[in-house]
Amino acid sequence: MKVDRATVQHIARLARITVSDDEAARFEGELSGIIEWVEQLEEVDTDGVEPMTRVVEMAMTQRDDEVNDGGIADDIVANAPEKADHFFVVPKVVE
Amino acid sequence: MSDLTDLTIAEASKALSSKEISSLELTQAHLEAIGSANTALNAFVLTADEQAIEMAKASDARLTKGEGGVLEGIPIGVKDLFCTRGVRTTACSNILDGFTPTYESRVTANLWDAGAVMLGKLSCDEFAMGSSTETSCFGPCINPWRRSGTADKLVPGGSSGGSSTAVAARLCLAATATDTGGSIRQPAALTGTVGLKPTYGRCSRWGIVAFASSLDQAGPITRSVTDAAIMLSAMAGYDRRDTTSVDLPVPDYCAGLDEGIKGLKVGIPAEYRVEGMGAEVDALWQQGIEWAKQAGAEIREVSLPHTKYALPAYYIVAPAEASSNLARYDGVRYGLRVPGSDVIEMYQNTRAAGFGSEVKRRVLIGTYVLSAGYYDAYYLKAQKVRALIKRDFDRAFEDVDVLLTPTTPSPAFALGEKSGDPVEMYLNDILTVTVNMAGLPAVSIPAGLSGEGTPLGLQLIANAFDETTLLRAARALEEAAGPQPAPENWWSTTP
Numbered sequence: 172m173k174v175d176r177a178t179v180q181h182i183a184r185l186a187r188i189t190v191s192d193d194e195a196a197r198f199e200g201e202l203s204g205i206i207e208w209v210e211q212l213e214e215v216d217t218d219g220v221e222p223m224t225r226v227v228e229m230a231m232t233q234r235d236d237e238v239n240d241g242g243i244a245d246d247i248v249a250n251a252p253e254k255a256d257h258f259f260v261v262p263k264v265v266e
Numbered sequence: 267m268s269d270l271t272d273l274t275i276a277e278a279s280k281a282l283s284s285k286e287i288s289s290l291e292l293t294q295a296h297l298e299a300i301g302s303a304n305t306a307l308n309a310f311v312l313t314a315d316e317q318a319i320e321m322a323k324a325s326d327a328r329l330t331k332g333e334g335g336v337l338e339g340i341p342i343g344v345k346d347l348f349c350t351r352g353v354r355t356t357a358c359s360n361i362l363d364g365f366t367p368t369y370e371s372r373v374t375a376n377l378w379d380a381g382a383v384m385l386g387k388l389s390c391d392e393f394a395m396g397s398s399t400e401t402s403c404f405g406p407c408i409n410p411w412r413r414s415g416t417a418d419k420l421v422p423g424g425s426s427g428g429s430s431t432a433v434a435a436r437l438c439l440a441a442t443a444t445d446t447g448g449s450i451r452q453p454a455a456l457t458g459t460v461g462l463k464p465t466y467g468r469c470s471r472w473g474i475v476a477f478a479s480s481l482d483q484a485g486p487i488t489r490s491v492t493d494a495a496i497m498l499s500a501m502a503g504y505d506r507r508d509t510t511s512v513d514l515p516v517p518d519y520c521a522g523l524d525e526g527i528k529g530l531k532v533g534i535p536a537e538y539r540v541e542g543m544g545a546e547v548d549a550l551w552q553q554g555i556e557w558a559k560q561a562g563a564e565i566r567e568v569s570l571p572h573t574k575y576a577l578p579a580y581y582i583v584a585p586a587e588a589s590s591n592l593a594r595y596d597g598v599r600y601g602l603r604v605p606g607s608d609v610i611e612m613y614q615n616t617r618a619a620g621f622g623s624e625v626k627r628r629v630l631i632g633t634y635v636l637s638a639g640y641y642d643a644y645y646l647k648a649q650k651v652r653a654l655i656k657r658d659f660d661r662a663f664e665d666v667d668v669l670l671t672p673t674t675p676s677p678a679f680a681l682g683e684k685s686g687d688p689v690e691m692y693l694n695d696i697l698t699v700t701v702n703m704a705g706l707p708a709v710s711i712p713a714g715l716s717g718e719g720t721p722l723g724l725q726l727i728a729n730a731f732d733e734t735t736l737l738r739a740a741r742a743l744e745e746a747a748g749p750q751p752a753p754e755n756w757w758s759t760t761p
Contacts, residue, residue: 174634178634179630182630182633182634182637183630184614185633185637186589186617186629186630186633187593187596187610187613187614187617188614188617188618188621188626188629188630189611189614189615189617189618190618190626194626198626198627198630201627201688202627202630202631202634204687204688204689205581205627205631205688205689206631206634208578208581208689209578209579209581209582209644209648210578211575211578212575212578212579212582212647212648212651213647215572215575215647215650215651215654217647217650217651217654220650220653220654221650221653222646222649222650222652222653223649223650223652223653223656224649225480225510226466226467226480226510226656226704226705226730227465227466227467227512227705227730229467229512231509232506232509232513234506243368246368246369247599248599249366249368250364250365250366250368250599250600250601251598251599251600252597252598252600252601252602252603253603259598259599261598261609261612262605262606262607262608262609262612263608263609264608264609
């Protein structure tokens with residue numbers, strides 16, 4: 172399937188990446204090329220095949236429902252571009 | 267004593283235990299080698315000189331008391347994808363500009379517990395997305411190997427190109443790396459080093475910058491199979507903080523390493539003779555088969571019919587998982603922030619400025635294949651194909667112990683040679699990516715030189731969690747191939 176310019180801009184919005192017109196023009200060709208190439212999978216008969224969901228058969232482990240970490244607020248915000256005390260600061264979200 | 271930077275881990279450990287050398291001498295020799303090489307090779311994106319000296323002194327103190335782990339005093343490099351406490355970690359992306367973790371990845375923590383010394387952080391493709399290390403935000407890394415009689419700059423493979431370069435150029439005794447579609451084995455093949463990708467779940471992914479979570483696996487790049495076994499022994503192990511880490515005992519990978527390949531059944535998958543594979547690569551493969559036969563292995567033809575679909579399926583699964591994993595880079599909690607008029611525009615501007623083209627391409631592909639109406643057609647289909655690829659391997663391993671294939675279809679290529687067309691770059695991983703799709707362990711060993719005078723690798727693949735047989739077979743082929751040449755040193759600024 173061809174990925175047209177409008178689709179590039181649509182998925183760029185979904186992915187929260189600003190894409191300039193020049194970039195969109197380039198991605199249009201590149202993404203179409205990649206998508207058309209992966210579409211060769213259509214020729215594989217997968218009727219009745221269960222999708223692979225894990226590499227190794229094993230039961231998911233469960234831990235006790237107890238707090239085993241925490242008290243590291245300084246560490247959590249240490250790399251924040253903007254912070255106030257132990258809060259991340261972002262542009263105003265709610266009017 | 268031969269040159270300190272030419273030692274293998276096994277040799278260096280022996281010399282350290284017998285007090286013939288100290289870790290401080292060994293570490294300083296490597297820091298000097300890095301200092302005189304890095305302008306030309308660009309392998310290290312950061313050196314941790316002071317920390318390395320401190321770690322080496324602490325190792326020497328333990329060695330003096332007759333204590334220490336399996337890597338005591340051994341200086342290594344760390345791919346910049348592993349979070350290192352207090353040491354900048356960027357995944358070679360501008361979006362993680364200045365990120366300094368307050369925690370240590372499980373794998374590197376295991377290595378420091380075993381006594382290893384950290385020299386610094388190694389370059390890679392941005393977020394490990396690439397096969398040439400040309401997408402690193404620190405600029406391309408250069409292969410220490412050159413084509414005979416030329417000074418053209420060749421790529422060291424990728425994504426772990428800093429790791430492969432540093433090990434090949436004797437800038438560290440070993441390096442950590444990660445492999446999502448071939449990122450340990452392909453750079454190892456292109457630089458004449460040993461690259462081991464363990465079974466998915468063997469090493470913890472905790473604290474490693476995530477690319478495609480169902481495929482990513484950490485492993486070592488070294489200069490010998492024995493060294494790979496030593497490194498894996500220290501890196502592997504269960505970790506409750508990684509829910510896909512497997513709770514199995516870690517065997518002693520060095521025991522039985524020299525038992526040889528006699529009596530093992532070696533499978534040769536016909537489907538790996540891919541279009542565009544060089545004649546000399548095919549000849550090397552035949553040579554490898556001959557070596558195995560002469561060493562007493564039984565050779566069997568096997569069929570892995572879905573091989574050709576592994577790469578296109580990978581380019582659905584990996585970008586899909588990447589687009590989800592990379593959603594966390596939003597300019598709020600760490601790394602780069604580019605202001606905007608509101609919070610959404612801030613996200614969009616940050617991600618536009620912080621991600622390079624290849625990362626954007628993959629995030630967009632991933633977003634597309636996961637978007638409304640396309641999930642079944644792409645992602646679900648790819649996961650079904652993946653189940654068929656795994657089934658092919660399961661059937662093959664009913665008859666054979668290991669599989670033998672080339673690692674790459676061709677030797678190292680020049681900078682810029684394949685960066686024009688994404689699909690052409692992706693085809694580099696055609697012989698390695700199947701293993702990630704099935705979660706299996708595999709290793710690339712240097713097996714000879716191309717007509718251009720650059721290294722070529724052979725790949726061995728084993729059944730899940732059978733690294734022991736894998737390494738034993740690799741050791742036998744390494745022995746049969748004989749000593750491999752080192753690249754001629756053109757990069758040092760000091761003689």
